[in-house]
Amino acid sequence: MLKLKAGFIALVFVLGISNFAQAQFRFGGSLVASLPIGSLADFTTIGLGLQAEGLYDLNDNMSVGLSAGYTYLVEKNEFDGITYSIVPITAYFNYHLKDTQSGLYFSGGLGAYTVTASFDSFGFASISSTEIGLNLGAGVLLGKLNLTGKLHLIEDATYFGIGLGLLFGGE
Numbered sequence: 001m002l003k004l005k006a007g008f009i010a011l012v013f014v015l016g017i018s019n020f021a022q023a024q025f026r027f028g029g030s031l032v033a034s035l036p037i038g039s040l041a042d043f044t045t046i047g048l049g050l051q052a053e054g055l056y057d058l059n060d061n062m063s064v065g066l067s068a069g070y071t072y073l074v075e076k077n078e079f080d081g082i083t084y085s086i087v088p089i090t091a092y093f094n095y096h097l098k099d100t101q102s103g104l105y106f107s108g109g110l111g112a113y114t115v116t117a118s119f120d121s122f123g124f125a126s127i128s129s130t131e132i133g134l135n136l137g138a139g140v141l142l143g144k145l146n147l148t149g150k151l152h153l154i155e156d157a158t159y160f161g162i163g164l165g166l167l168f169g170g171e
Contacts, residue, residue, distance in 0.1 A: 026055040026063075028146065030165025034071050034086070037151075037158045044073035044084050051088075051163060057100040057170065065092050067111075071161075086157060087114040090135060101170055102141050107150065109135045115157045131155050144168060 034047030049071030057063045066089075073084035092109025094100075116128040137150030148163040 024057045024170075026057070026167045026169040028053060028144075028165050028167035030069075030146065030148070030163035032069060032071060032161050032163045034073070034159045034161045036073065037160060040073075040084075040157045040159060043076060043082070045076055047071040047073040047086065047159065047161075049086075051165070053165075053167075055094075055100075055167065060099045061096045063094045063096070063100050065094065066090070067092070081120040083118045083120075085116045085118075086159070087116075088112075088133075088135075088152065092135065094139075096141075100141075102143070105139050105141065107135070107137045107139060107148070111135065113152070113154045113157065115154070129156065131157075137161075139163075141167070 030051045030053070032049045032051050034049065036044045036047065049069055051067055051069030053065055053067035055063050055065040068089045069087065071086045071088075073086065075082055075084060088111055090109045090111025092107050094105045094107045096105040097103055111133060112130055113133045114128055114130045116126055118124065118126040131154050133152055133154035135150045135152045137148060139146060139148035144166050146163070146165045146167050150161050150163075152159050152161060
C-alpha cells in the first residue's frame with residue numbers, strides 16, 4: 001500500500017512538472033518577407049523565407065528565444081546569374097506589455113548571420129560570410145498567431161523582416 005501511495009505521489013509530481021514546463025515553452029514557425037536596406041538593396045529587391053523558433057517564458061512579461069531561418073533574396077538584375085540568401089541564427093529577449101501569451105511585445109537580439117552569394121555563370125561558385133548582427137523589433141500575439149517586424153543590423157546585409165507565424169505550447 002505504501003508503494004502505491006508513493007507511486008501515485010510521484011505520478012502527480014511528474015504530471016505537475018510536465019504541465020508547468022509546457023506552459024513555459026512555446027515553439028513555432030513563420031513565413032518572412034524581408035526588405036533589404038543599404039548596400040544589400042543595391043543587389044536585391046525583396047526576400048522570402050521561413051523561420052523556426054522556440055520560446056521560454058521567464059515570467060508573465062518576459063521571454064527568451066532562439067530562432068533559425070532561411071531567406072532567399074530576389075536579385076535586381078536577372079542577367080547577373082547571382083542568387084543571394086541569408087541564414088540567421090539568433091537569440092533574443094521579448095518584453096510583453098500585457099503577458100507572454102497575447103498582446104504587444106518588444107524584442108531585441110543577437111545572432112550569427114550567414115550571407116551567401118551564388119554564381120551560376122560559367123559554372124557554379126559561391127561566396128559566403130558569417131557576421132554577428134543585432135535585431136530590434138516589435139510584434140503582436142493574437143492567440144497562436146504571431147505578427148512580427150524586426151530590423152536586422154548586419155554590416156553588409158541590413159534588412160527589415162516582417163513575419164507571420166504560429167506559436168504552439170504555453171497556456
